[in-house]
Amino acid sequence: FNSGALAGLNVHITAGPTREPLDPVRYISNHSSGKMGYALAAAAADAGARVRLISGPVNLTVPTHVERISVTTAEEMLQASLEEINHCDIFIACAAVADYRPTSIAEHKIKKGNEEIMELHLVKNPDIVATIAAREDKPFTIGFAAETRDVISYARGKLDRKNLDMIIANDVSQAGIGFNSDENAVTLVTHTTQIDIPQTSKRQLATQLIEQISLLYKTEK
Numbered sequence: 001f002n003s004g005a006l007a008g009l010n011v012h013i014t015a016g017p018t019r020e021p022l023d024p025v026r027y028i029s030n031h032s033s034g035k036m037g038y039a040l041a042a043a044a045a046d047a048g049a050r051v052r053l054i055s056g057p058v059n060l061t062v063p064t065h066v067e068r069i070s071v072t073t074a075e076e077m078l079q080a081s082l083e084e085i086n087h088c089d090i091f092i093a094c095a096a097v098a099d100y101r102p103t104s105i106a107e108h109k110i111k112k113g114n115e116e117i118m119e120l121h122l123v124k125n126p127d128i129v130a131t132i133a134a135r136e137d138k139p140f141t142i143g144f145a146a147e148t149r150d151v152i153s154y155a156r157g158k159l160d161r162k163n164l165d166m167i168i169a170n171d172v173s174q175a176g177i178g179f180n181s182d183e184n185a186v187t188l189v190t191h192t193t194q195i196d197i198p199q200t201s202k203r204q205l206a207t208q209l210i211e212q213i214s215l216l217y218k219t220e221k
């Protein structure tokens, strides 16, 4: 029995990067370490939630009382996110999903040729959080927005376009916060409120985010 702020609720969280293979030895990815998503999973479990952590390839240990589902590509992350979605109360998309993947994966290692320029053909990946938020019986759906400029206005655009209930704006242009660092600073944005959470450790920030999320879930849902 757990009497925390999220007791009895199912929270599903995506975390880390996706990897989009080019050939058997190469891939396209990004600098997400998974630290923010894993910190959220730990904080949600501490608040009493049943946590399903859908994770791209990272070097982190699974927080206690958290179920981890390991995936590699965006398409795998989407499939894993759709499983059990009917039981999900709160969906948090913290993963840095590759927006595009190579149109085809070479069966053998791509050989170096004589040409100086090589072109890659990419195709758009499915948008995981938008797919979840488009469901008729959607969970309370929260996205992140990693931006390098006009952070709040781009975040608001994603809140509307992806039909989210909340977006967490993350200025990733500043040194010491965002991708791969141990600390972060964010602004939580809904259709009715905007709350700044100043720079602190990702674990501390996750606890504050989970507190705010549980309050807004109860008032806005």
Ligand code: PMT
Binding pocket: 014, 016, 031, 032, 033, 034, 035, 036, 037, 074, 093, 094, 095, 096, 097, 098, 099, 125, 126, 127, 128, 129, 130, 142, 143, 144, 145, 146, 147, 158, 170, 172, 178, 179, 180, 181
């Ligand atoms: O992992 P760390 O090193 O700790 O770094 C944390 C972080 C910077 C990765 C994290 O705080 C963060 O900002 N995550 C979102 C990164 C991102 O890719 O944002 P975006 O603005 O491109 O995407 C907007 C939202 O749509 C995000 O919730 C993203 O998960 C989601 N998305 C994007 C593309 C896609 N194909 N599917 C998605 O679900």
